[in-house]
């Protein structure tokens with residue numbers, strides 16, 4: 098059961114500590130957009146880095162592309178997005194309201210009439226809509242390329258990064274000649290004109306995806322599907338998501354995207370309920386066949402052994418970075434009592450924590466302490482670049498600030514470090530974020546401890 102108010106606390110901490118800000122905030126914001134601040138950028142990069150490690154770098158069969166966001170509109174015609182990438186929508190008939198709602202997510206209760214029309218009550222103004230129609234609303238953002246603003250210049254902001262991978266399949270084949278099975282990975286922005294963006298960074302209009310299109314022989318799709326399913330669980334574990342908060346949902350045929358023969362959604366217990374985190378789909382040869390037909394360019398693969406030509410089939414693990422980051426924050430958020438005070442901390446895995454350690458002189462106004470702390474800071478930074486320096490306020494306040502951004506360790510340099518107690522010369526205290534306990538270690542041991550945990 099989700100803790101009441103947890104979402105509000107996460108949103109507040111995200112702003113207070115520089116993780117996530119509302120988009121264009123000084124102008125009143127823009128619905129469905131958020132900006133990542135200094136800590137958010139580091140956390141996002143670490144989440145993406147871990148994905149690259151598990152999904153690309155520890156394998157021998159993966160390649161990367163970084164495709165343009167604006168693509169020839171024929172791409173989206175062939176892929177079926179112009180015809181079918183839409184959500185059902187109802188619009189309130191009250192001339193003073195005119196608000197639009199998704200018709201399939203339970204926000205409004207639709208009562209179907211025999212003539213195909215619906216009745217519903219507007220949750221905003223209470224207007225009773227009778228003889229109302231459900232319309233399909235295409236979610237792709239449209240713009241114009243070049244100086245003309247007519248239909249011939251229409252282009253779309255990509256609604257999924259996958260499109261940029263499919264159109265580069267032939268380029269990767271021709272330049273690197275990989276054999277099946279192999280995959281292409283891409284991290285990048287995608288855009289969806291969501292009718293109702295909501296739940297902070299859960300449903301956005303501008304989002305970041307981490308996608309793999311993995312090309313296989315048609316007979317080998319099930320083996321590949323299973324292997325990627327396990328990789329997705331391994332990634333969830335590496336991120337520190339609790340096993341019992343991640344669930345698989347076998348998506349029934351009627352709810353699957355038009356290109357998918359099998360989809361497993363990975364759902365997460367967010368503070369606002371169980372919702373989709375990632376998706377794993379078997380896209381068959383739908384996309385490459387559609388792009389072959391649409392472009393007139395052959396996308397067939399020649400099997401050197403059998404001399405047969407065929408269109409490869411595709412397994413697609415598709416992960417949203419923003420939803421991942423929200424799941425990470427929700428899993429890591431903690432409140433406890435330490436030293437008689439309530440404190441908040443993020444129990445982030447050291448591998449993804451934005452800052453791995455903070456280095457601090459016990460007192461700011463003692464030059465000899467500051468000089469020694471600067472020395473320790475420089476030595477640690479050589480080994481672990483993502484560290485912080487803090488000499489502001491008392492040491493307790495500094496620890497609290499680091500707890501709130503999830504810094505796993507704090508190293509404090511005190512008079513013992515300088516040799517006030519000779520047997521403690523060149524030692525520091527290493528404070529553990531979760532327990533608040535402090536250990537006395539040599540500088541070298543403390544550095545090694547941080548380095549090992551940061552991974």
Ligand code: GAP
Pocket residue numbers: 256257258259289291298299300301302304306308373374375376413415416417418419420421
């Ligand atoms: N290429 C397949 C594809 O895009 P999808 O299920 O529509 O499939 C994949 O999206 C993932 O992208 C989702 O599982 C989710 O993590 C993320 N995602 C989709 N729409 C989103 C939105 N409006 N805001 C934030 N993340 C979103």
